[in-house]
Amino acid sequence: MDKDLRIIDVDVHNDLKSPQELVPYLPEPWRTRVAASGIGMPGHGYMSPVGVVRKDCMPPSGGPSASDPDFLVQDLMQQFNMEHVILTGNMTNISTMHDPDYAAAIASAYNDHIIADWLSKNDAFRGSITVAPQDPLLAAKEIDRLAGHPSMVQVLMGSAQRAPLGQRQFHPIYEAASRHGLPVAIHPGGEGAGGTPPPTPAGYPTRYLEWHTCLSQNYMAHLVSLVCEGVFEKFPNLKFVMLEGGIAWLPHLMWRLDKNYKGLRSSVPWLKRMPSAYIRDHCMFSTQPIEEPQDPQELISIFDMIDAENILMFSSDYPHWDNDMPTEILKRLSPEARTKIFNTNAKTLYKI
Secondary structure (H helix, E strand, O other), X not given: OOXXXXXXXXXXXXXXXXXXXXXXHOOOOHHHHHHHHOOOOOOOOOOOOOOOEOHXXXXXXXXXXXXXXXXXXXXXXXXXXXXXXXXXXXXXXXXXXXXXXXXXXHHHHHHHHHHHHHHOOOOOEEEEEEOOOOOHHHHHHHXXXXXXXXXXXXXEEEOOOOOOOOOHHHHHHHHHHHHOOOOEEEEOOOOOOOOOOOOEOOEOOOOHHHHHHOHHHXXXXXXXXXXXXXXXXXXXXXXXXXXXXXXXXXXXXXXXXXXXXXXXXXXXXXOOXXXXXHHHHHXXXXXXXXXXXXXXXXXXXXXXXXXXXXXXXXXXXXXXXXXXXXXXXXXXXXXXXXXXXXXXHHHHHOOO
């Protein structure tokens, strides 16, 4: 890694010290509920044998890993010469909740907490407007409320959804994001939990290893839906970010979608270009979890197939168990490609 390269990390999971941090930002009746019994976020039920977070990321002051802004700067940003980090938090499971009003209230309180307790602490932090998509009109209202904040740089929701994300019930979210020039990002958030369908098309897997490996299937379905439902024709300025969903599956999905479109284009008459063109122009992807074949050249070949240096952004996924450090990945890329992936692409997308 070039010592002079300043890194922008697009997926950093800051955490609450405790659910009580949200209480001051909640109206009744949710304030009393959270104060008494916590948030009550549905879980997917798959236990990781190695845990979820790195224990060495726990701040000396106490509390969960990545819950102290000052220690996060010291442990991650200063160690790896980071210019900015995009905070993605730990609230994307909100999309699995059954009560849309409660979910929207939690999202709003969480956003206010991020602004007050994180963005105010360091100019290098950038925040995400977390929304609960169960009621897209409430989600759009939340986007309108916070889009003017200079450090809130994207809309964020979980990839665990009750329907593919291209469908028109979600369009108020995209309309609001487009109106304010904000990209929309998705992140794994409890696939199979709460009110969401099974985490794989075949049903519920048995173990965390299976659940974790199959998360990319969900991303494929959402991406095909976004293209085929005409989201990028309807919202031509919209950028869509797929965080922590992998990337090696992208070439074959674009090939298959393009091939099928040639024979079935009458079913999607609103599309004016090949499906892969919409993906290349409107979608960005994060590096973590980077696929690691035995022969590193095979990954480079996949990068060439998808024009990775223009659609990929570095993410550490700090402080999760499988997080990637910038000094350990993508060493075989050209200096120009590394600069784009580790800095320029994110700087352009998020207008930093």
